[in-house]
Amino acid sequence: MTTANSTASTANVLRTTGRAVKTTAKASAAATRFNVRHWRRLLPVHVIAAGGVAAAAANVSVWVWGPWAWPVVALLAVMLWIWLDGIIGGLDHSVKAPAAAQLMFGTVCTLIFTFAAGWLPAWGFILAVGLVLAVWWWAGDTVFTRYTASERRARSLGAALHALGACDATRVTSSSTNAKGDVEYEVFIGDADRPEKFKGEDIAHQLHVDTARVIARRHSAGNSRRMKVTILHAAASAKRNIPHPALDPANRVEGAAWAPGSRSVLDGLAIGRILGSVEDVESFARIFTSNPDAKCLGIFGGTGSGKTNTSSSLLLSAIACGDLVVSGGDPVKIDLGEYLRAAMHRRAETIDEVIADLEGLEALSRDRIQRLKTMLDAEGNRMRNWIPTPERPAFLYLMDELTVLLKQANARQYDKLITLMESLPKHVRQAGIAIGFITQSINAAEIPTTLTSQYGSNFIGHQVKKAHDGEVQGWDVSVTEKGLPTRGQCWVGHPDGGHQPNKTLAYDSDTAITKRQKEWDAMIAEYAAARPVISEHEAKIVGWPRTAGGDLEPAQATETAPEAAPQAAAAFIDADELDAEFGEVDLSDVDGDSAELDAEAIADVPHAARVVTVLREAQGPLPVGALEEKTKVPRRTLQRLLGRLSQDGLIIREGASTATVYRLAA
Known part of the structure; x- marks a missing residue:
């Protein structure tokens, strides 16, 4: 019983002592702050007094309990010193140095008062240092x-x-x-x-x-x-929009940060500066996670929010990467990448072209995943993900005006687009292929959530005109005028998730496009010369040119000689021979809403002759969907004709599955 009472009494004493120490510490801190504000020149005097009190307490303890009290006194002194040092570490940066000086001064004072109180030179040293600190640190108006x-x-x-x-x-x-x-x-x-x-x-x-x-x-x-x-x-x-750093010729010289082909997509695509960053930090849009997996990117914002300028900055940063193939589709405005076209590998201008591109990317992803099984990285390890290099570049495909594109598509095109856009992101991530959606709306009524979920937290969100209720992809950020009051401001997410979106002011690219045309074109020419080359194998799968800007020449040739192709096709194969071999058009097979030719015209032009004519006009390979659209021949009949024409060597089939295309034999 006596032992229990003694233990309880000791515990109460310790608790009481702890509370007293805590209260004293708080009072000392408050008194110090008061002295700093009102009597800052006298602060060294208070430090000297505190050192004297500490020395007196140490000597009294030794006098009462004997020499064995010195270890306890030393331990308490060290603990007190560490505690004070921790307090100084939490102070504002501007006062850490003077506060540390005062702590060291107090420590020296305590040691002198404890062990050399009778030595007069020590007192002179204390007075001199105290005077210096009073004048230098705390009497200085700046600090x-x-x-x-x-x-x-x-x-x-x-x-x-x-x-x-x-x-x-x-x-x-x-x-x-x-x-x-x-x-x-x-x-x-x-x-x-x-x-x-x-x-x-x-x-x-x-x-x-x-x-x-x-x-x-x-x-x-x-x-x-x-x-x-x-x-x-x-x-x-x-704040003014900062021009994109790639626009400065000094940044594009060999060895500079924006030298053509010197950047990597794995480091992110710079689009602007983070607002509110004291260090003026650059903001990056990323299409690769830290794994690295390719990740879809969502870009949204209303008209006039700066979405087009941000997209231009994103594309400009993308073409500076030596390990990224940049492509896109804009059937609505035919405007995406218009002024960067020479440095892009592909620009689709119709809905069917977009569908064909997505089908080609899907086929490429299957091919790459199969090849990954036998590929090794630079260290000889088996590769699980497609790591971009200039020899094996990643692919970025942006689709502009997604909401309007879906509205303009017919039933067949809509179903195909939705199917591809919902399935592609799941299949292409491992293959180093990223899909970007650009749209004016994030409302579920206009764009399916099955599409917005593909990019998740990886978005660039501009101001939207209509009020948006709830979170944006899991983040409580305001995308109305209240949260993004200025054109060009946007929230930039992160593909890994868990990262708070950064409020960003995008680089200014539009001004250079409109007012510095010669400088812009010269810059694009520099980057176009350093763009990666698609391997012949992969170019056949996607049906794209191997080099950037390669799709410009066929388009220009078609525009300059629109009537030459039908004449060449007629001279290439006699229509009567094809008619005898394959027969005339079966009118019952042609849908009434898709056949715009009258009965006499259809009867005069055999199926096969029209297929050959369309292929000659295209001056390049076409997928089945494009042939069906241009020839007005039903899919079932068209596939049968393509098979027989291929067997006879009149046309050549390239690719496989959904990436299959047909072209005329040489």
Whole structure:
């Protein structure tokens, strides 16, 4: 019983002592802050006094308990020193150095008072150092002004957070200011709070500043304990768009950051600068995860939001990569990549061409996955994913105006597009092929969620005109005018997920396209010369030219001589011979809504003659879908004719499965 009482009494004494030490520490910290604000020249005097008190306490302890008390005194002194050092580590950067100097000065004072109190030169040393610190550190207006400003800002933001319902444990730990005047705060989040609770516009309201000046976000992915709050020196709307760095010729010389073919898609595609980053950090759109797997990319935004400019910046960064084949389709406006066409491998201008491209990419993914089984990386390890290199480049295919494209497609084209866009992302990731969707809307009523789910957190979101309820791909970011008040601002996600989207101001590419035409064309020519070459094997599968800009020549040839092809086709094979071999058109096979020719015209032109004519006009290979559309021959009859023409050597079949194409024999 006596032992239990003794133990309980000792525990109570320890608890009481702990509370006393904690209270004393808080009071000392408060007194120190008060002294710093009001009697900063006298702070060294307080440090000397604190050292004297500590030395006196040590000597009294030894006098009462004997020499064995020295180890206990030394242990307590070390613990106190470490605790004070930790407090200094959490101070604002501008006052860490003077605070550390005061700690060292206090330590020296304590040692002198304890072991050399009767040595007069030691007292002279203390007085001299104390005078220097008083004049140099704390009487200096610059250091003190920075400290008081930092303290005032921290108190102001802390009051704003608590007005928004923050718990007592949530506090501002530090603040820093860059040369532009932007202020960034580090905030520790208590157990009862979450970073999502404190929105930038709410903080701006409490601080009475423009909402465009405040950006609040997590400190890092998955970290719910720390967040950053940035107060911009000027509103984001007042910031000018920075020209794309590739536009500067000095950045394109050999060895420079934007030298043609020097960049890698694995490092990301630079599209602008992160708003609110004190270090002025570059913002990257990524089409590869850290695995690396290819990942779809979603780009959305209303008319006038800056989506086209951002897409141009994205494409410009893409053609600077020596390990990426850049392509796209825009049947609606035929505008995507128009001014970068010489550096792109493919641009589809009709819905059927887009379908054929997607089918070709699907076939290429199957081929690449089969070849991966026998491929080794640079270290001799078996490859599980297609790692892009200049010899084995990745593929990026962007589809512009997706919402309008789906509306303009007929029933057959719509079903085919949806099927391909839903299945492709699942099959092509391992093969190093990325699909990008560009659209004006993110509403489920206009674009199926089965498509938006393909890119997930990997999106570039601009301002949308209509109010959007709920989260954007799992993130609580505002894509209305309130959240993105200026043209060119956008949220940039990350393919790995878990990363807070960055608010970005996109690089300005449109100005160079419209007002610096010669410089732009010269830059594109430089990049076009360094673009990767598709292997002959893969070019046959997708049906694309091997080199960038290779699809320009056939298009120009078709435009300059539109009537030459039918005459050449008629001279190539006699229609009567084909008629005798394959027979005339069966009118019952031709759909009424698709056959625009009258009965006499159809009867005069055999099926096979029209197939040959279309292939000659195309001056290149065509898939079955394009032949069906152009010849108005039913699919069943067309496939039978293509088989017999191939057997007779009149046409040649290339590719396999959905990537099959046909061309005239040489």
